[in-house]
Amino acid sequence: MQGVAMVVWRKMGKKGFSSTSRALKSFNGYGYQINKSPPLLALDIPDIWTLHSTTNHGPPPPPANNSNEQTAAIIDGKSIAEEIRSGITGEVSRMKDAIGKVPGLAVILVGQRRDSQTYVRNKIKACEEVGITSLMAKLPEDSTEDEVLNVVSCFNENPSVNGILVQLPLPQHMDEEKILNVVRLEKDVDGFHPLNMGNLAMRGREPLFVPCTPKGCIELLLRSGVEITGKKAVVIGRSNIVGLPTSLLLQRHHATVSIVHAFTKNPEQITREADIVVSAVGLPNIVRGNWLKPGAVVIDVGTNPVEDPSSEHGYRLTGDVCYNEAVRVASAITPVPGGVGPMTIAMLLSNTLDSAKRAYRFT
Amino acid sequence: MQGVAMVVWRKMGKKGFSSTSRALKSFNGYGYQINKSPPLLALDIPDIWTLHSTTNHGPPPPPANNSNEQTAAIIDGKSIAEEIRSGITGEVSRMKDAIGKVPGLAVILVGQRRDSQTYVRNKIKACEEVGITSLMAKLPEDSTEDEVLNVVSCFNENPSVNGILVQLPLPQHMDEEKILNVVRLEKDVDGFHPLNMGNLAMRGREPLFVPCTPKGCIELLLRSGVEITGKKAVVIGRSNIVGLPTSLLLQRHHATVSIVHAFTKNPEQITREADIVVSAVGLPNIVRGNWLKPGAVVIDVGTNPVEDPSSEHGYRLTGDVCYNEAVRVASAITPVPGGVGPMTIAMLLSNTLDSAKRAYRFT
Numbered sequence: 001m002q003g004v005a006m007v008v009w010r011k012m013g014k015k016g017f018s019s020t021s022r023a024l025k026s027f028n029g030y031g032y033q034i035n036k037s038p039p040l041l042a043l044d045i046p047d048i049w050t051l052h053s054t055t056n057h058g059p060p061p062p063p064a065n066n067s068n069e070q071t072a073a074i075i076d077g078k079s080i081a082e083e084i085r086s087g088i089t090g091e092v093s094r095m096k097d098a099i100g101k102v103p104g105l106a107v108i109l110v111g112q113r114r115d116s117q118t119y120v121r122n123k124i125k126a127c128e129e130v131g132i133t134s135l136m137a138k139l140p141e142d143s144t145e146d147e148v149l150n151v152v153s154c155f156n157e158n159p160s161v162n163g164i165l166v167q168l169p170l171p172q173h174m175d176e177e178k179i180l181n182v183v184r185l186e187k188d189v190d191g192f193h194p195l196n197m198g199n200l201a202m203r204g205r206e207p208l209f210v211p212c213t214p215k216g217c218i219e220l221l222l223r224s225g226v227e228i229t230g231k232k233a234v235v236i237g238r239s240n241i242v243g244l245p246t247s248l249l250l251q252r253h254h255a256t257v258s259i260v261h262a263f264t265k266n267p268e269q270i271t272r273e274a275d276i277v278v279s280a281v282g283l284p285n286i287v288r289g290n291w292l293k294p295g296a297v298v299i300d301v302g303t304n305p306v307e308d309p310s311s312e313h314g315y316r317l318t319g320d321v322c323y324n325e326a327v328r329v330a331s332a333i334t335p336v337p338g339g340v341g342p343m344t345i346a347m348l349l350s351n352t353l354d355s356a357k358r359a360y361r362f363t
Numbered sequence: 364m365q366g367v368a369m370v371v372w373r374k375m376g377k378k379g380f381s382s383t384s385r386a387l388k389s390f391n392g393y394g395y396q397i398n399k400s401p402p403l404l405a406l407d408i409p410d411i412w413t414l415h416s417t418t419n420h421g422p423p424p425p426p427a428n429n430s431n432e433q434t435a436a437i438i439d440g441k442s443i444a445e446e447i448r449s450g451i452t453g454e455v456s457r458m459k460d461a462i463g464k465v466p467g468l469a470v471i472l473v474g475q476r477r478d479s480q481t482y483v484r485n486k487i488k489a490c491e492e493v494g495i496t497s498l499m500a501k502l503p504e505d506s507t508e509d510e511v512l513n514v515v516s517c518f519n520e521n522p523s524v525n526g527i528l529v530q531l532p533l534p535q536h537m538d539e540e541k542i543l544n545v546v547r548l549e550k551d552v553d554g555f556h557p558l559n560m561g562n563l564a565m566r567g568r569e570p571l572f573v574p575c576t577p578k579g580c581i582e583l584l585l586r587s588g589v590e591i592t593g594k595k596a597v598v599i600g601r602s603n604i605v606g607l608p609t610s611l612l613l614q615r616h617h618a619t620v621s622i623v624h625a626f627t628k629n630p631e632q633i634t635r636e637a638d639i640v641v642s643a644v645g646l647p648n649i650v651r652g653n654w655l656k657p658g659a660v661v662i663d664v665g666t667n668p669v670e671d672p673s674s675e676h677g678y679r680l681t682g683d684v685c686y687n688e689a690v691r692v693a694s695a696i697t698p699v700p701g702g703v704g705p706m707t708i709a710m711l712l713s714n715t716l717d718s719a720k721r722a723y724r725f726t
Binding site for chain 2: 244251258263265270
């Protein structure tokens with residue numbers, strides 16, 4: 001899922017360039033009539049990170065403390081996710097026994113992207129393991145928008161489908177926003193609908209679903225006994241899928257949240273003040289050991305493929321955080337892989353279960 | 364409008380207590396089944412600010428620089444708002460000449476609150492001045508929810524109404540959320556609908572309306588030539604009406620935003636790092652001179668009535684910011700009154716004009 005987030009990020013980057021100049025004009029107070037409010041800046045302009053000497057392109061800085069020992073506890077997302085999934089298995093069979101129904105998740109995959117195929121395969125496998133029925137709609141790369149919309153509508157009408165997942169990214173010729181907006185709110189288990197996001201952000205409102213990866217990050221913190229309230233939290237990256245909802249969730253838990261993005265001057269300095277750091281940038285090792293306050297808790301959402309001839313597929317996954325440095329500074333950290341990744345799917349299952357319970361009024 | 368914000372804030376405080384204990388349970392990782400995600404914290408728990416010695420209850424600290432001179436430029440919201448309103452007047456008459464239509468704003472006032480009556484009177488007066496037609500529905504305090512909903516529905520159907528404004532707070536026996544949700548999105552000139560808020564928060568999305576007070580704050584910055592991109596901004600307070608949308612807007616303008624609230628430890632320390640400070644707490648003089656970085660730009664949204672026998676009504680309005688201290692530290696600051704206040708109404712007029720232009724496809 002994080003992989004998906006990154007793809008979306010890049011895609012938005014391409015899309016957004018045109019708006020940059022408009023944006024800059026309006027910063028300077030020009031370019032809009034006096035009676036008109038300044039043009040609202042489109043947040044789809046690209047977040048292009050300029051790599052500092054502190055990133056993996058420079059020589060490694062000395063560790064923030066003088067020991068070379070690992071001080072950080074490893075937050076084992078894999079085992080926490082398994083725990084959650086076994087709990088879901090229990091709930092699903094309890095539901096089946098009580099009302100003869102099980103939750104259903106429908107996945108829509110358009111095209112042949114290998115990464116998307118892998119993500120979808122993993123999600124369906126995870127559904128089977130916990131007893132959630134999964135439906136799969138595979139459409140060819142050259143399908144029309146209407147063909148996809150029709151599939152979504154079918155799943156919207158199908159009462160045995162409690163969650164609908166459109167695997168992103170969609171082919172370039174399709175309007176992602178248009179298609180996602182058709183997914184019925186009560187089945188938007190990804191929680192990407194703006195109404196969900198607004199309700200997540202606002203006091204006294206409750207979203208129907210919380211996006212899976214951010215929800216997984218918070219779960220990792222809570223289940224590791226990390227207190228969030230009153231703590232300084234820094235979220236690095238501001239994507240719709242991870243950065244934004246994670247910052248909203250952390251604030252809901254009463255952290256003092258700062259959002260660091262590509263326009264931030266001295267991101268390392270701001271990050272160094274945080275008790276909790278969540279990184280969702282999509283650049284390998286951008287967060288170095290000297291970006292972290294000793295004792296900070298680090299949640300690394302990045303899953304960046306980097307070449308590695310020694311590994312089976314010729315590449316391995318690396319996080320945003322320079323792990324070897326961070327473990328000497330942080331008090332706790334999620335590994336990549338095996339940290340946030342497994343939680344994302346567990347939260348998808350959890351959202352689908354919640355959705356089914358709502359639909360069947362089963363408690 | 365800020366006055367309204369504060370009332371809402373207090374109201375939410377009352378409402379929210381019950382959820383606090385639930386909340387605290389889940390911080391500690393208890394109180395939820397292993398298979399269930401932790402209960403989502405309701406953001407309607409009260410933000411009760413503990414007043415530090417640095418607030419107006421302690422002796423005034425020495426000014427951050429040793430001079431007693433005012434260094435800050437005064438951001439004259441009154442004259443900027445007038446400028447905007449005269450621009451709107453021009454647009455309204457251009458519209459009238461071109462298509463024979465003028466924008467229409469409908470205001471719904473329930474009950475006899477004196478402050479609400481004043482706000483509504485000012486809004487209607489402002490409409491008249493720029494040529495916007497205003498409709499007014501006054502309902503008695505003991506009206507039923509359905510009676511209010513009916514009035515909203517009428518205005519929803521009325522094509523000459525481009526904006527609908529429900530004056531808050533509503534009487535305690537009414538469900539504010541339910542009533543606000545009935546206002547048709549294309550007429551929600553207050554921009555309080557969660558879908559609007561979600562679209563304001565998300566990359567690549569555009570809200571139909573931006574809430575008036577936050578929009579006014581950004582306008583004051585832009586029209587004063589303050590660059591926002593890449594700057595550190597601190598928003599103090601996180602209400603749905605001011606704090607939240609202001610933080611989202613500042614981020615849209617590529618500031619690095621931190622949100623300070625009642626659970627924040629050392630708010631003064633975090634605020635002291637900001638290039639731009641927007642305060643919307645609702646406590647007189649809570650932000651002292653030593654909370655500010657020399658040269659910071661200060662937008663004071665607070666309008667707090669404090670007793671003043673010497674003044675006509677026995678009270679005067681004071682901001683959140685200790686003005687006499689701040690003017691010696693900041694590079695620019697909004698006065699109270701005469702800062703953000705006039706902008707809020709100007710932005711309401713601007714939103715109503717934009718709404719009419721959209722409805723009549725007039726550019």
